[in-house]
Amino acid sequence: MTVSRALRDPDKVSAKTLTKIREVVDRLGYVPDPAASALAAGKTNVIGVIVPSVTNNVFSDVMRGIYEAAEGSKWQIQLGNSRYSPLEEESLVRTFLSQRPAGLVLSGLDQSEDTARLLERADCRIVQIMECGPAPYDMMVGFSHVEASAAATRHLLAAGYRRPGYIAARLDPRSQRRLAGFRGEAEKAGVFDAGRIVTTPRPSTVTLGCELVADLLSKAPETDAILCNNDDLALGALFECQRRGIRVPDQMGICGFNDLEMMAAANPPITSVRTFRLAMGRDAFRMLTGALAGIEPEQPVVDLGYEVVARGSTARNGQG
Amino acid sequence: MTVSRALRDPDKVSAKTLTKIREVVDRLGYVPDPAASALAAGKTNVIGVIVPSVTNNVFSDVMRGIYEAAEGSKWQIQLGNSRYSPLEEESLVRTFLSQRPAGLVLSGLDQSEDTARLLERADCRIVQIMECGPAPYDMMVGFSHVEASAAATRHLLAAGYRRPGYIAARLDPRSQRRLAGFRGEAEKAGVFDAGRIVTTPRPSTVTLGCELVADLLSKAPETDAILCNNDDLALGALFECQRRGIRVPDQMGICGFNDLEMMAAANPPITSVRTFRLAMGRDAFRMLTGALAGIEPEQPVVDLGYEVVARGSTARNGQG
DNA sequence: TTGTATGCGTTATCAA
DNA sequence: TTGATAACGCATACAA
Numbered sequence: 001m002t003v004s005r006a007l008r009d010p011d012k013v014s015a016k017t018l019t020k021i022r023e024v025v026d027r028l029g030y031v032p033d034p035a036a037s038a039l040a041a042g043k044t045n046v047i048g049v050i051v052p053s054v055t056n057n058v059f060s061d062v063m064r065g066i067y068e069a070a071e072g073s074k075w076q077i078q079l080g081n082s083r084y085s086p087l088e089e090e091s092l093v094r095t096f097l098s099q100r101p102a103g104l105v106l107s108g109l110d111q112s113e114d115t116a117r118l119l120e121r122a123d124c125r126i127v128q129i130m131e132c133g134p135a136p137y138d139m140m141v142g143f144s145h146v147e148a149s150a151a152a153t154r155h156l157l158a159a160g161y162r163r164p165g166y167i168a169a170r171l172d173p174r175s176q177r178r179l180a181g182f183r184g185e186a187e188k189a190g191v192f193d194a195g196r197i198v199t200t201p202r203p204s205t206v207t208l209g210c211e212l213v214a215d216l217l218s219k220a221p222e223t224d225a226i227l228c229n230n231d232d233l234a235l236g237a238l239f240e241c242q243r244r245g246i247r248v249p250d251q252m253g254i255c256g257f258n259d260l261e262m263m264a265a266a267n268p269p270i271t272s273v274r275t276f277r278l279a280m281g282r283d284a285f286r287m288l289t290g291a292l293a294g295i296e297p298e299q300p301v302v303d304l305g306y307e308v309v310a311r312g313s314t315a316r317n318g319q320g
Numbered sequence: 321m322t323v324s325r326a327l328r329d330p331d332k333v334s335a336k337t338l339t340k341i342r343e344v345v346d347r348l349g350y351v352p353d354p355a356a357s358a359l360a361a362g363k364t365n366v367i368g369v370i371v372p373s374v375t376n377n378v379f380s381d382v383m384r385g386i387y388e389a390a391e392g393s394k395w396q397i398q399l400g401n402s403r404y405s406p407l408e409e410e411s412l413v414r415t416f417l418s419q420r421p422a423g424l425v426l427s428g429l430d431q432s433e434d435t436a437r438l439l440e441r442a443d444c445r446i447v448q449i450m451e452c453g454p455a456p457y458d459m460m461v462g463f464s465h466v467e468a469s470a471a472a473t474r475h476l477l478a479a480g481y482r483r484p485g486y487i488a489a490r491l492d493p494r495s496q497r498r499l500a501g502f503r504g505e506a507e508k509a510g511v512f513d514a515g516r517i518v519t520t521p522r523p524s525t526v527t528l529g530c531e532l533v534a535d536l537l538s539k540a541p542e543t544d545a546i547l548c549n550n551d552d553l554a555l556g557a558l559f560e561c562q563r564r565g566i567r568v569p570d571q572m573g574i575c576g577f578n579d580l581e582m583m584a585a586a587n588p589p590i591t592s593v594r595t596f597r598l599a600m601g602r603d604a605f606r607m608l609t610g611a612l613a614g615i616e617p618e619q620p621v622v623d624l625g626y627e628v629v630a631r632g633s634t635a636r637n638g639q640g
Numbered sequence: 641t642t643g644t645a646t647g648c649g650t651t652a653t654c655a656a
Numbered sequence: 657t658t659g660a661t662a663a664c665g666c667a668t669a670c671a672a
Contacts, residue, residue, distance in 0.1 A: 653661085
């Protein structure tokens, strides 16, 4: 029928026929069958998104950015949860690809070899998010975790702290790079001490932040500042210090990562590294759908940067 | 081919043919096309899930429950974000239904009339989550928000607080029922005062918790306890009290709702009403897929209950 | 600008 | 137990 044309490319149909078709469509409550469309066209309007976690605030902000950008468009977002497992990610990529998606959004740079092979052969557009790196499969939008945490470290040093420690949970690749950023900068300043690094494979929570600080202080009581791998840990660190009567920021500086909303509300407000998660989701969607519409991005890799937001938790009065 | 049978119903094919088919499938890397399957069979393995927010911790826990339950199964989760809008919800339901999903998971009881009509006619199984109510479209798993917040109110009264206030943000239907639960119980005890209720349509954040408390205290400085519509607000309330030098729990009791993990880590730990969000997601998935497999639930409506978790923020020493 | 024929890859029906 | 055939509803290519 001409109906198919009318619905997808109204310009190619005369105005008269168009109105007639629309009238009938309304009356019958006709809705196109996406399965039939997918089968005939050999492609879909599905954009697959794979994130390591659906509960982590960081990724839910990114997801929100994607969903908001997709709102009202013809694109269907399909979300996969890899639970930080490269194997689950691979399985999700396989499932998604079998659906002939128009595009795929992946997190990070550290796909398994098999996944990488699948992606290189895939005939859909791909955006990697969360990080910036040298060799995108296709496109990329994120920031440098190494640089961001190096900047946070410099902030601590500039505030006068001299015996900084680091706490981290679930050492996924991005966490590791943040730790590396801290280490590099601390070594450069001659204040690095591996004894002031405490990590655990457990997923990060506020409670875990308390525990890691307890650990850190028992091993290295001289610690005068803590760079936390994320904001949950930072909040826990603040609570634990307060419970122990350790004055923040005077006796102990605390810095988080991501700058979740609650950081500014804490007492004292907690210094953190702001990242642009909503924008990341939105931009990833726009790059992808733009490319699908034939508009190639000016740069395949977009660096959204970061921003150290200094607050009370590192506003030291005296000096170290 | 016999191949289709072999893959979906291996019992109907002889062992010999089966192994032969599997060998060829492996060798060729054959993957079935879900679009063709959907078209031919007139149904899919898609389970549509519509939540009001992808960033709210409450829903991300539910989502996690669903995704974890679905992990490795044949069921495809498709997530929609209605952003607390009945209209967006309706549009999502329409989109999902056009895909002939096997099932649908919806949040709450307050769909628009048009949505309700769509759902009643839909030929797929439906589970409503987050609440319990009398007339499910099909199945339901949640709890009573009225009862839960009434219980929290009783806890405050039992702890000796006599001038309780209530703060709430974004008055979605569930928030309103929680407020109603507070009001009912406070009136029953003769301690209700509408002047101690502060609400706002803005989405809830920790910062907003601070602001609402500031508002509440300026209007009703006699307030000696705050029941918060959720945990973000409760955390903000704690921070704000601490900033003002108001002693928690002695001068002010604070109670949250949902019992997010951070409540237990705070200083003092914050009393909250625990809800079983992970279980809710998991059970909703299981009820749905069970029903699809022909196993009807014993009860169409499952009440998961709640639990008031008393902590330091309402452990008053003296009395009110 | 509109209509017609053909095929997408699978499932369902029926026959062998 | 297996094979053949006809849909499923749309898009593509081509003809009118």
